[in-house]
Amino acid sequence: MRADARRNREKVLEAARAVFAADGQDAQMPDIAKRAGVGVGTVYRHFPTKEALIEALARDHFERLADGAEATAAREGDPWALLLTLVHACGERCANDRGLAAAVGGNRDILADVAAEQHRLRAATTSLLERGKASGQVRADATMDDVSMLMCSLAKIADMENDGREGFSWRRFADIAFEGLRAR
Amino acid sequence: MRADARRNREKVLEAARAVFAADGQDAQMPDIAKRAGVGVGTVYRHFPTKEALIEALARDHFERLADGAEATAAREGDPWALLLTLVHACGERCANDRGLAAAVGGNRDILADVAAEQHRLRAATTSLLERGKASGQVRADATMDDVSMLMCSLAKIADMENDGREGFSWRRFADIAFEGLRAR
DNA sequence: AGGGAAACGGACTTCGACTTCCACTTTACA
DNA sequence: TGTAAAGTGGAAGTCGAAGTCCGTTTCCCT
Numbered sequence: 001m002r003a004d005a006r007r008n009r010e011k012v013l014e015a016a017r018a019v020f021a022a023d024g025q026d027a028q029m030p031d032i033a034k035r036a037g038v039g040v041g042t043v044y045r046h047f048p049t050k051e052a053l054i055e056a057l058a059r060d061h062f063e064r065l066a067d068g069a070e071a072t073a074a075r076e077g078d079p080w081a082l083l084l085t086l087v088h089a090c091g092e093r094c095a096n097d098r099g100l101a102a103a104v105g106g107n108r109d110i111l112a113d114v115a116a117e118q119h120r121l122r123a124a125t126t127s128l129l130e131r132g133k134a135s136g137q138v139r140a141d142a143t144m145d146d147v148s149m150l151m152c153s154l155a156k157i158a159d160m161e162n163d164g165r166e167g168f169s170w171r172r173f174a175d176i177a178f179e180g181l182r183a184r
Numbered sequence: 185m186r187a188d189a190r191r192n193r194e195k196v197l198e199a200a201r202a203v204f205a206a207d208g209q210d211a212q213m214p215d216i217a218k219r220a221g222v223g224v225g226t227v228y229r230h231f232p233t234k235e236a237l238i239e240a241l242a243r244d245h246f247e248r249l250a251d252g253a254e255a256t257a258a259r260e261g262d263p264w265a266l267l268l269t270l271v272h273a274c275g276e277r278c279a280n281d282r283g284l285a286a287a288v289g290g291n292r293d294i295l296a297d298v299a300a301e302q303h304r305l306r307a308a309t310t311s312l313l314e315r316g317k318a319s320g321q322v323r324a325d326a327t328m329d330d331v332s333m334l335m336c337s338l339a340k341i342a343d344m345e346n347d348g349r350e351g352f353s354w355r356r357f358a359d360i361a362f363e364g365l366r367a368r
Numbered sequence: 369a370g371g372g373a374a375a376c377g378g379a380c381t382t383c384g385a386c387t388t389c390c391a392c393t394t395t396a397c398a
Numbered sequence: 399t400g401t402a403a404a405g406t407g408g409a410a411g412t413c414g415a416a417g418t419c420c421g422t423t424t425c426c427c428t
Contacts, residue, residue: 039407223377
């Protein structure tokens, strides 16, 4: 691959990240091209469709999420606090990136393309969840899917907060909903 | 208004209800017209834009939600159970109607148009919330917005469940997240 | 009954997005 | 340096969905 091509590919990815972060899934290709300082043709040379571009970004995002989750799961200490950390990290990222929020709460097509990363994320979360159950802090019937739902709903609330919905706070919501997983 | 016009208006509303329930916000106008057994021109005669049609349906939905909430709030008995009933009713309706789910979790334009109905819903919920606090079942710092966020997230989870997302269950999620409002 | 206004239907227009195409430019290599 | 292949830009093409228009039909009132 030619050097200028590789450079442009990076510029496109970088621009796409920014534009999708700001506008979510309905970011527009010409905007991305303009921001990258290239023509739309160049964008399409590197990513045959908009969906392919979204997928590349989604993979990137989920990789980071999974990395973060594995790092958190590897830490010593209070499982409850670590789980909360993990959930907060998800909220934080979704709040800063509407594209990610859309991907997390999004259609199954995209999620299928990042199945590997998703699996790592689930595995890390599950291990923390089990630790939490063992320590008696997490309710015994909690499942990975419960945490999944929590994360997805969190993505939605973060997105609505970004939309300017009064009184909405993803941090507040995360704290409350997460309490529902506590053993009693 | 002519009799046939009124009849057609009802047919359109009825069809729109069904199509939006099944397809959510991206239901298509020709589909609605076909289902109603009329031409698209007739649909546009009664509702100048797609948005106007959505708004009419949303108002209808929120009216029912508000009515249900007020009825629940007026009942005697355990405030906690009544609040849960109310939250479940919201989930149930969202699960049965993707249009409603989209409206609840949706853009502020639509919600602004049903401000009055939303206000009744909020008022009824608030009164139950206060009863719950007074009885010591609900955490003292809970707010109406917390319940709002819970309902919106519930709409999202119900929608994802309808999308066929494995392991997702709005009832399960409602129960868990709602527990987060319990006083400790 | 009959005339005129209201309503209807659905082909057509518009519009806004994604995507393609190709004349031109840049790079890499002999 | 010259040349062929790779890459570029952005105007034009395509496509799907919303919305319009007008000849035809239906209804209501006298």
